Amino acid sequence: MMELPLFPLGTVLFPGALLPLQLFELRYLHMIGECERQGSGFGVVTLTQGREVHRPGAAAAQFEPMGTRVQIERIERPQPGLVMVWCRGVEKFRIEATQQRSDGLWLGRVHTLAPEPSVQVPEDLQHLSVQMHEALTQLSAQPSVVTPWNEAWRLQDCSWLSHRWGELLPLPLQMKFRLFALQEPLMRLELVGDLVAPAASARPNTNGPGPKPPANS
Numbered sequence: 001m002m003e004l005p006l007f008p009l010g011t012v013l014f015p016g017a018l019l020p021l022q023l024f025e026l027r028y029l030h031m032i033g034e035c036e037r038q039g040s041g042f043g044v045v046t047l048t049q050g051r052e053v054h055r056p057g058a059a060a061a062q063f064e065p066m067g068t069r070v071q072i073e074r075i076e077r078p079q080p081g082l083v084m085v086w087c088r089g090v091e092k093f094r095i096e097a098t099q100q101r102s103d104g105l106w107l108g109r110v111h112t113l114a115p116e117p118s119v120q121v122p123e124d125l126q127h128l129s130v131q132m133h134e135a136l137t138q139l140s141a142q143p144s145v146v147t148p149w150n151e152a153w154r155l156q157d158c159s160w161l162s163h164r165w166g167e168l169l170p171l172p173l174q175m176k177f178r179l180f181a182l183q184e185p186l187m188r189l190e191l192v193g194d195l196v197a198p199a200a201s202a203r204p205n206t207n208g209p210g211p212k213p214p215a216n217s
Contacts, residue, residue, distance in 0.1 A: 001110070001111055002112070003109055003110075004043040004069060004093070004107070004108050004110050005031045005034070005035075005042040005043065005105055005106070005107055005108075006042065006043045006044075006045050006067065006095075006098070006105075006106040006107065006108045007021075007028065007031070007042055007043065007045070008045050008046070008047045008050070008052065008061045008063040008106065009045070009046065009047060009052055010046070010047050010052055010173065011044075011046065011173070012046050012166070012176040012177050012179075012180045013044040013068040013070070013089045014068070014089055014163040014166050014180060015068060015089045015090060015091055015092060015163055016089055016149065016163055016164070016167075017089045017167045018073075018086060018087075018088055018089075018146060018147075018148050018149070019070065019087050019089065020084070020085070020086050020146075021085045021086075022082065022083070022085075023082070023084075023085060024081055024082050024083075025053060025054065025104075026103060027054075027103045027104040027105040028083075028105070029081070029083060030103060030105065031105055032072075032075065032083055032085060035072060036072075036075065041069055041070045041071045041072060041087065041090065042069070042070060042087075043067045043068065043069050043070070043093060043108060044068050044070055044087075044089070045063040045064055045067035045095070045108075046063055046173065046177050046180075047061060047062070047063050048062045048063055048064060049061065049062035050062060054104050063106075064177055064181075065094060065095045066094050066095070066113075066181055067092070067093055067108075067110070068089040068090070068091070068093070069089075069090050069091050069092075069093055069110075069112070070088055070089055070090060071087060071088050071090050072085060072086075073086050073087060073088050073146050073150075074145065074146050086145065086146040091112055091113065091115070092112075092113045092180075093110040093111060093113060094110065094113060095108045095109070095110050096108075096109045097109045116159040116183065116185045117159075117185065118157055118159065119157070119158040119159065119185050119186050120156060120157075121156050121157070121158055121189065122186070125189055125190070125193050128161060128165065128189065128192060128193060128196065129155040129156060129161060131196075131204065132161060132164055132165065132204060133153070133155055135168060135204035136149060136164070136204075149164075157185075158185035158186045158188070158189045161189060162179070162185055162189040162192055163188075164204075165179075165189070165204065166180060166188070168204035168205045169196075169204060170205050171195070175195075178191075179192070
């Protein structure tokens with residue numbers, strides 16, 4: 001069990017995915033400063049109610065009970081009051097309790113979930129490995145200040161492959177979280193196969209790696 005600052009966003013962050021953020025809210029500027037001093041990360045959770053940017057009188061944010069701990073890979077400060085952050089999803093966690101600080105920052109007591117088992121991609125799902133290799137090759141050729149996928153592509157590992165499909169498929173938020181929350185990698189990949197099969201257009205999104213930076217954070 002550990003305590004993490006939480007960042008509720010209208011996205012689902014899969015382990016291994018790169019998340020670029022632009023921050024200007026005071027609570028998140030403080031959070032990033034604390035993470036820098038302590039050499040620590042924070043947790044990204046998926047909003048179910050409320051906005052990414054706090055507004056007076058708005059309903060309190062609500063978010064899913066699972067999230068992803070991130071590590072910070074790069075920070076830039078192009079002007080006072082604005083911080084650009086590139087962070088990487090590391091591992092999933094489950095929230096046991098939350099509290100909100102006076103500055104609006106959410107804190108969570110979280111339990112880190114065990115790493116998923118390594119499961120070989122079965123023969124009938126090999127086409128998902130081939131399609132993902134094509135998509136990642138195309139995306140990795142695009143200019144980026146941080147490498148979109150900074151590890152060996154484990155295209156024969158159900159967990160890694162299904163996470164990349166969940167990251168890149170243009171799916172509704174609830175469906176993305178359903179994929180994220182599954183703890184059986186083969187089952188997740190089989191579900192991806194069911195989603196991809198009906199339509200030829202259901203391919204990885206090659207317009208850019210991962211979620212785009214929120215307009216206001």
